[in-house]
Amino acid sequence: MQNNNKSERVRSDEKIALLNDQVAGNGLISRRHLLGLSLAGAGGLVTSSVLAADAGLLTRPAWSMTPGRDPSEYGNPSSHAAQIKRLAPAPNAISPGTGASRTPLHLLQGTITPNSLHFERHHSGVPDIDPAQHRLVLHGMVRQPLEFSYEDLLAYPMVSRVHFLECSGNSGGNSSGASASDGSAGGIHGLLSCAEWTGVRLSTLLDEAGVAAGASWITATGADAASLGRSVPLDKALRDVIIALYQNGEPIRPEQGYPMRMFVPGWEGNVSVKWLTQIKVTDGPANFRDETSRYTELLPDGKSLQFTYPMGVKSVITSPSGQMTLTRHGLHEVTGLAWSGSGSIRRVEISADGGRTWADALIDADQRELALTRFRLPWLWEGAEAVLQSRATDSAGNVQPSRAAWVAQYSPANRYHFNGIQSWAVSAQGEVKNVYA
Numbered sequence: 001m002q003n004n005n006k007s008e009r010v011r012s013d014e015k016i017a018l019l020n021d022q023v024a025g026n027g028l029i030s031r032r033h034l035l036g037l038s039l040a041g042a043g044g045l046v047t048s049s050v051l052a053a054d055a056g057l058l059t060r061p062a063w064s065m066t067p068g069r070d071p072s073e074y075g076n077p078s079s080h081a082a083q084i085k086r087l088a089p090a091p092n093a094i095s096p097g098t099g100a101s102r103t104p105l106h107l108l109q110g111t112i113t114p115n116s117l118h119f120e121r122h123h124s125g126v127p128d129i130d131p132a133q134h135r136l137v138l139h140g141m142v143r144q145p146l147e148f149s150y151e152d153l154l155a156y157p158m159v160s161r162v163h164f165l166e167c168s169g170n171s172g173g174n175s176s177g178a179s180a181s182d183g184s185a186g187g188i189h190g191l192l193s194c195a196e197w198t199g200v201r202l203s204t205l206l207d208e209a210g211v212a213a214g215a216s217w218i219t220a221t222g223a224d225a226a227s228l229g230r231s232v233p234l235d236k237a238l239r240d241v242i243i244a245l246y247q248n249g250e251p252i253r254p255e256q257g258y259p260m261r262m263f264v265p266g267w268e269g270n271v272s273v274k275w276l277t278q279i280k281v282t283d284g285p286a287n288f289r290d291e292t293s294r295y296t297e298l299l300p301d302g303k304s305l306q307f308t309y310p311m312g313v314k315s316v317i318t319s320p321s322g323q324m325t326l327t328r329h330g331l332h333e334v335t336g337l338a339w340s341g342s343g344s345i346r347r348v349e350i351s352a353d354g355g356r357t358w359a360d361a362l363i364d365a366d367q368r369e370l371a372l373t374r375f376r377l378p379w380l381w382e383g384a385e386a387v388l389q390s391r392a393t394d395s396a397g398n399v400q401p402s403r404a405a406w407v408a409q410y411s412p413a414n415r416y417h418f419n420g421i422q423s424w425a426v427s428a429q430g431e432v433k434n435v436y437a
């Protein structure tokens, strides 16, 4: 992906040592090389430049010769990183504000999505809400209906939780078509982000209102023009749902539901109602538009699944990934993201030969529940064609299905909850492409 005049730096003795540590076909190398147990010189197989012996003192660039600019009130990324943007479509002329922008997963590292790059999915645009005028009403089957202002909620005890958010339509492009469409990791899978969400437990507010006997669901509605509404079983609402007020430490962004959103960990993004204005305690689901006309999965026999909330166990290699080009032979790090709506990630396997052989990637030992996990594995690429795949297993024992196994479960019309294995083909020229394998 960089600089090619270093490609010849794979010395043959280093290469032999690395290949002795091959753990799966087509050049996958033991993850112990990422643990500081590296072979001498393996670091040199990447891209660092050799400093010429006679280089002498480094020349000082212009920016080292004069004071830089002053501190500022609200920071921005480097102007040299300006290409790292959400993948946003042209404005929707027919239905203003309706649409989505995607997180550029292939341009980011780690697991936390910067707020400015959190994906967006709006059914009727982003309302400009004045928090002083906004109210959250809690009513229905309760002892005492309550109304909260933004100020009121800020005074409640809060919790902070790192969780992913994924639209159930994420990766849906890979669910259909005779062949895979061209795309980047973010373009295909970027209706996915992960943040630290801080807010008030819904159970705290429900306790205060007093849930009546016989109540079994809550229904939540947003203050946007779409009046998006969703139903959530009461046991989930009491377990881990929060009324999120902060995202990565600052007030949640307008795009994410300012001044408050319901955040439902691990479940399809649609249920995390933004611009939350109403919660009603009920004895059944409301069957809102967004849980009948959409967000159901059509099966081969013409029936549909409804209230399929948790997101499936899933992973995607973000580098090397679609639309990238490997410009040198040698050692590369295969890296990506894994997550599950049913717990934490226990294992990620990687294949470089289209699923014939697999090796365990390195993941941090201490994995968070319902959050993104970063995985890595060294790969020695010397110009052979390859098909890179990743396969995640979660703490509940669920294993990410092949694309074919996923497709067989549903009607061809269904695009929701796609979690089949992503295949990236690498050509002899190093071009990486989305393929169905």
Ligand SMILES: Nc1nc2c(c(=O)[nH]1)N[C@H]1C(S)=C(S)[C@@H](COP(=O)(O)O)O[C@H]1N2
Residues within 6 Å of the ligand: 118, 119, 120, 121, 122, 123, 124, 165, 166, 167, 168, 221, 222, 223, 224, 226, 227, 228, 255, 256, 257, 268, 269, 270, 271, 272, 273, 274, 275
């Ligand atoms: N009120 C309201 N809530 C909403 C939506 C919306 O359009 N209006 N979109 C939903 C969908 S489909 C998803 S995937 C997530 C997206 O959250 P984000 O835009 O913060 O990424 O919000 C959900 N909550």
Ligand SMILES: [Mo]
Residues within 6 Å of the ligand: 121, 166, 167, 168, 169, 269, 270
């Ligand atoms: Mo969504």
